[in-house]
Amino acid sequence: MLAPVMAGVDGSAESYAAAEWAAHEAVRRDRPLRLVHAWNWHPRRQDGEIATAAQRYLARRSLREAEDRIRRHCPGVRLEDEQVEGPATGALLKAAGQADILVLGSRGLSGFTGFLVGSVALGVVARATRPVVLVRAAEEGTDGHLPDDGTSGSVDTGQRDVVLGIDLGDPCDEVIEFAFEAARSRGARLRAVHAWQQPSAIGLGPGDVALVDPPERAVEWRGFLDAVLEVWREKYPEVEVVETVTEGRPQSVLVRAASGAGLLVVGRRITERPAGPRTGPVAHAAIHHVGCPVAVVPHE
Structure with a gap:
């Protein structure tokens, strides 16, 4: 059953x-x-x-x-x-x-x-x-359909975007698959969003020196995102995918990206800590600040 x-x-x-x-x-x-x-x-x-x-x-x-x-x-x-x-x-x-x-x-x-x-x-x-x-009740984006101006979604299907918050430092198959499946079942466009932050000079590793320039780092992250999603594009050829790489705090970037979306998908790592289980800063921000439905997908 x-x-x-x-x-x-x-x-x-x-x-x-x-x-x-x-x-x-x-x-x-x-x-x-x-x-x-x-x-x-x-x-x-x-x-x-x-x-x-x-x-x-x-x-x-x-x-x-x-x-x-x-x-x-x-x-x-x-x-x-x-x-x-x-x-x-x-x-x-x-x-x-x-x-x-x-x-x-x-x-x-x-x-x-x-x-x-x-x-x-x-x-x-x-x-x-x-x-x-x-x-939420009576919030924009709950029904999944586009507003009259056609923003934040695919005009071909009339469905609001499914937004996937993806951490390229630890991409998780369960979270990505949930988002692709949600987009497929709705006939919606999938927007995969990764937020990156410029490291401080103190935190730079040996391979990071050449990537200090923000435009170069953005191009590098975009390449990583494209590589991670390649197998999922092949598995879900019917899903239109838009990739976005933005400099900034992940919490703030995702809250902005989810404006007008039909669904936001974020991950939560399953761990047992001394202080007890936690949602994590990104999921916590999404729960409290995003108007559209938010899917929190646990993963190992």
Whole structure:
């Protein structure tokens, strides 16, 4: 049985937007969609059963509203739902482990809403072993279609670009493949973006001396990017690819590049650190500052 696309639902506008986005993604991937509501119940001596009944009622109402919206906008999706008991981070991580991808609602700089509070959602992104997509409500680029002016996408397909943030110092197949597959399934153009920074004289290695001049370094990075993507162009000949190499901080470059995009794809290295799992600076900036849906793809 194919792993489903899963979406967290908590009754907020952001979670409904995430559920609708997930429904369209499930159709593109030819997979079922499972809506998940996570609630955290702490037993009490006197009112535990009442609290449980109330939480279950609110969960059912949220799931029903999400289902109604999905059936109106994406009637062809195979739909199921479930309620899971918290703690929310653990429940959502368990769901993500059983999913093809997990989709959550996001408010960006304002944090996350409902049970998807900042610490919970960031905890899921930082620990999930499957891709997690964060979707905002009523944000430009959520539907994937081009605006009337035709910018930030391919006028031939009418789809907004899929933007791939790629680290040429450590290019990852899982992240690149996710982006190419997303572009292919949408009929969208793929923009591969690499940001580089001019090294200081102290940090130069023996082979870097001749590349101090920024234009020469840019040409060199462009050659690296072209070489990394060559095999993927051959695997996905139907995907139009635009390569961009820009000097600057990766966080800032990607936030600008994702303006008007349909989807931003970034990677997150799976590591266990003394301070606990982290999203990394690039993924963190994307989650908080990018308006379009953001896919965070974990990799070794």
